[in-house]
Amino acid sequence: MLSEKIQNAINLQINAELYSSYLYVAMAMYFESVDMSGAAKWMNSQAQEELVHADKFMHYVNERGGRVILEAIEKPPVEWKSVLDAFEAALEHERKVSSLINDLVTLAREENDHMSDNFLQWYIAEQVEEEASAGEVVRKLKLIGDSGSGRFMIDNELGQRVFVPAAGSGE
Numbered sequence: 440m441l442s443e444k445i446q447n448a449i450n451l452q453i454n455a456e457l458y459s460s461y462l463y464v465a466m467a468m469y470f471e472s473v474d475m476s477g478a479a480k481w482m483n484s485q486a487q488e489e490l491v492h493a494d495k496f497m498h499y500v501n502e503r504g505g506r507v508i509l510e511a512i513e514k515p516p517v518e519w520k521s522v523l524d525a526f527e528a529a530l531e532h533e534r535k536v537s538s539l540i541n542d543l544v545t546l547a548r549e550e551n552d553h554m555s556d557n558f559l560q561w562y563i564a565e566q567v568e569e570e571a572s573a574g575e576v577v578r579k580l581k582l583i584g585d586s587g588s589g590r591f592m593i594d595n596e597l598g599q600r601v602f603v604p605a606a607g608s609g610e
């Protein structure tokens with residue numbers, strides 16, 4: 440049985456994961472509006488991954504005899520200054536999520552909840568990937584600067600991404 444403290448904290452995290460998905464859909468729509476369909480595809484895949492993150496948490500709460508409480512999802516921004524600006528915001532957001540996951544692990548340890556601690560380790564590993572993939576795109580976008588052909592090439596590369604649920608992301 441989950442303690443009320445852990446249940447509440449995980450419910451907040453479910454909201455954060457759903458917001459992440461909403462934010463990335465908003466970014467994908469922005470990319471489409473500036474003719475970066477590859478970047479839009481990349482971000483849509485990222486949005487789907489976030490739904491997997493939320494889903495995994497929701498099943499865990501139920502498995503442990505808790506209750507999932509869904510709260511309202513905050514409205515994401517509509518516009519960014521540039522594609523680079525949006526990816527920098529995505530990286531910043533992922534760093535924030537990593538810090539939330541770290542806090543959850545700390546709480547699980549304080550509550551002596553080894554099951555939650557163990558469950559959360561999947562997210563710790565996942566956050567390494569999340570930060571690395573957004574960071575890689577930021578670095579590439581900085582490298583190409585204002586180059587139109589560079590922009591064309593990176594959009595093409597980003598468009599190759601296909602959503603594949605991470606191993607162990609099932610319920």
Ligand code: FEO
Nearest residue numbers: 456489492536569
């Ligand atoms: Fe679910 Fe991108 O963190």
